[in-house]
Amino acid sequence: TIVDANGVVVSTDFEIEPQIIDIDLGPDQILTTSQPTTVLEGNAYVQDPDATYQWYYNGELMLHTDPILEVGTPGEYTLVITNGDRTCTVTDTIVISNEFHCDVTETQYCEPIYLSDIHIDVTGGFFTYHTNIKSIDGGGIDYSQAHNDDTTLSNIPPGGYLITVRDKLGAICTKEIEIGCYGGKAGQDQAEEESIASKNENTQSNIEDQVLDTKIYPNPSNANSNFHYEVSCGNEINGVVEIFNTSGAILQRKEIRGSSTYRLQFNLLTSGLYFIRVSSDAGSKVDKIIIR
Secondary structure, X not given: OEEOOXXXXXXXOOOOOOOOEOOOOOOOEEEXXXXXXXXXXXXXXXXXXXXXXXXXXXXXXXXXXXXEEEEOOXXXXXEEEEOOOOOOEEEEEEEEEEOEEEEEEEEEEOOOOOEEEEEEEEEEOOOOEEEEXXXXXXXXXXXXXXXXXXXXXXXXXXXXXXXXXXXXXXXXXXXXXXXXXXXXXXXXXXHHHHHHHOOOHHHHHHHHHOOOEEEEEOOOEOXXXXXXXXXXXXXXXXXXXXXXXXXXXXXXXXXXEEEEEEEEEEEOOOOEEEEEEEEEOOEEEEXXXXXX
């Protein structure tokens, strides 16, 4: 309404329409080897040419101020749009993740060295991959390997292990496995015992008498110091006791004959993880010893 000096009044009606801004970054997305990047469009619903754009990655302000952002790294992305006259602000967040998993299988070799191969099949993710195998029962193994595809870890001794595979972008796949010896002579002995046990109670009692009992002390032991290995059984046992390293090389060997209990003395000069195996007519067993 306008009034001039003579009192003339003029009025008119008008409507101010605000610049429309809205935002929708869409659903969360997964990066794959076939689609390693994705484009986030922040201006699809913005009509204000003076609007400003602020991008955040995992809560941290990015230097990028354009409405469109190409993303190749997993994480949480947030866009804040403010209209030109600073009267309206809208926000949206999207999570970009990485398709990545692994499968772990093993091939066991019970004879003659009781070592296994661990096969790791990788699906998705971004190479280079880094695989780590670590003992979870105090065995002392902690080994890492870089690879661009599936891989195999060879000559792994019996025990419990944590397998961790990490891809280039930091995605992690973990598996726990237990490596034992279920084939070869040990497996045959077990199968034979189970077959005999099903026949009668007397035979079952006889098998129980043949269970091997072993003990290592001190364990851990010191380099160039004596340690003892005891083997006992309910019946007379005849066989051989061998010490071998993680590569399967036999370092020492002693025969046992004519008794049901043995106390053997050994000495190793170099620190590391070793295995003591008793192979006898009563069965086989493998123990670990750590030399410090």
